[in-house]
Amino acid sequence: MNLEKTLLIIKPDAVKRGLIGTIIETFEKPGLKLMAAKMVRPKGDVIKNHYPGTPLWITEMGNKTLASFKQAGTDVKKIMGTDEPLKLGTFVYDRLVKYWQEGPIVVMIFEGPNAVAVARKLRGHTIPALAEPGTLHAIYSYDSSTLSSTLDRVVKTFVHASGSVEEAEREIKYWFGKDYKFEEYKRETDDLYLV
Amino acid sequence: MEKIINLKNIKERLTTCIWYNYYNNYNRYNGYTNFVLMKKQRALIIIKPDAVERGLSGTITKRFENVGLTIIGLKFQKADSATVVAHYPSTDVWFEKVGQRTLKNCAAKGVDPKVVFKTDDAVSIGKQVKQWLITYFQESPVLIMAVEGYECIEIIRKLSGNTIPVLAAPGTIRGDFSHDSIDLANEAMRPLRNAIHASDAVEDGEKEVALWFKPEELFSYERADEKIMFP
Numbered sequence: 001m002n003l004e005k006t007l008l009i010i011k012p013d014a015v016k017r018g019l020i021g022t023i024i025e026t027f028e029k030p031g032l033k034l035m036a037a038k039m040v041r042p043k044g045d046v047i048k049n050h051y052p053g054t055p056l057w058i059t060e061m062g063n064k065t066l067a068s069f070k071q072a073g074t075d076v077k078k079i080m081g082t083d084e085p086l087k088l089g090t091f092v093y094d095r096l097v098k099y100w101q102e103g104p105i106v107v108m109i110f111e112g113p114n115a116v117a118v119a120r121k122l123r124g125h126t127i128p129a130l131a132e133p134g135t136l137h138a139i140y141s142y143d144s145s146t147l148s149s150t151l152d153r154v155v156k157t158f159v160h161a162s163g164s165v166e167e168a169e170r171e172i173k174y175w176f177g178k179d180y181k182f183e184e185y186k187r188e189t190d191d192l193y194l195v
Numbered sequence: 196m197e198k199i200i201n202l203k204n205i206k207e208r209l210t211t212c213i214w215y216n217y218y219n220n221y222n223r224y225n226g227y228t229n230f231v232l233m234k235k236q237r238a239l240i241i242i243k244p245d246a247v248e249r250g251l252s253g254t255i256t257k258r259f260e261n262v263g264l265t266i267i268g269l270k271f272q273k274a275d276s277a278t279v280v281a282h283y284p285s286t287d288v289w290f291e292k293v294g295q296r297t298l299k300n301c302a303a304k305g306v307d308p309k310v311v312f313k314t315d316d317a318v319s320i321g322k323q324v325k326q327w328l329i330t331y332f333q334e335s336p337v338l339i340m341a342v343e344g345y346e347c348i349e350i351i352r353k354l355s356g357n358t359i360p361v362l363a364a365p366g367t368i369r370g371d372f373s374h375d376s377i378d379l380a381n382e383a384m385r386p387l388r389n390a391i392h393a394s395d396a397v398e399d400g401e402k403e404v405a406l407w408f409k410p411e412e413l414f415s416y417e418r419a420d421e422k423i424m425f426p
């Protein structure tokens with residue numbers, strides 16, 4: 001049985017809206033097992049290092065921003081002052097850190113078969129306005145790149161979910177330490193689907 | 196936030212406050228921002244192993260958030276032994292009370308306590324029951340939360356329902372998510388599995404939050420809907 005662990009983060013806007021329970025429930029319902037959780041209020045550096053932060057990664061983020069502006073048909077240069085991916089990425093990176101610092105966050109680890117993919121599916125597209133109906137991002141937000149850029153902030157992607165198994169491993173180690181001791185227990189679904 | 200209120204002026208200030216509220220709501224804030232009669236309370240809520248194992252942590256947490264309480268601390272972990280031991284009283288008075296209650300239940304069911312507990316001494320029985328509670332608490336990790344709000348203790352008591360699930364009213368957490376009874380629990384020699392722990396007195400709330408959380412694990416923040424609920 002190949003069980004995966006994935007990292008999920010409930011960001012400040014969702015915490016302030018009283019959505020902690022709703023979000024935990026969404027991942028618990030299919031049978032994913034809550035393995036760890038903590039409410040924290042990290043400093044800027046801690047948030048910054050949650051991301052790879054390499055020039056390549058920043059450029060990629062800049063490119064994603066460019067793409068979403070293009071999709072929305074808005075002039076990126078006019079709104080952001082640049083259309084250079086690396087510059088744009090750095091700009092977004094700073095705003096991202098600012099967003100995460102608006103209040104406490106809840107960092108969680110869930111476990112299950114294909115946990116990474118299952119959690120990503122339930123969370124939905126990163127940008128709420130583009131998220132599939134029924135996903136958390138779609139149900140609980142209308143935020144979009146165009147809206148956020150006119151308000152000088154990032155898109156409030158209020159649930160972070162690891163994007164791949166490797167990313168999950170890195171993020172779990174980052175937030176809980178490499179020696180975190182997970183306590184095993186049985187969910188009611190385990191004997192139905194895991195034996 | 197809270198200021199000590201001069202009791203002599205309370206009536207006068209309250210009258211003024213109500214009048215301002217009636218006349219112009221904003222003036223009340225401009226002139227009387229320190230006029231706080233009611234202090235927020237803190238309570239400890241623990242989603243216990245039976246609820247965690249059934250995947251109800253989120254569903255139950257939602258109930259507290261829905262009424263507008265603020266979760267100011269949260270962690271999911273196995274309860275450490277020292278904390279659980281300290282969570283329940285260790286006085287002979289408490290052991291006696293728990294033991295007597297158990298003896299009464301045994302008598303009502305016609306069960307010989309000497310067969311079940313190897314003793315009919317209330318204090319010894321109370322100690323055994325505490326051990327059951329500790330074992331139950333540590334069966335799986337638990338979701339530990341500190342919540343804050345006005346009259347928080349009364350509200351979470353209301354939401355949680357009777358500690359004996361079979362007696363808990365529909366609409367309460369225990370009424371909706373469990374139906375364990377004293378008889379069943381005694382038959383199986385285990386504590387009641389009643390889904391959650393919730394502080395049930397104002398002093399307990401503060402004490403329990405301080406026992407389970409370090410100060411740096413608690414965060415104060417304003418909920419998005421707080422100003423709507425309490426203008």
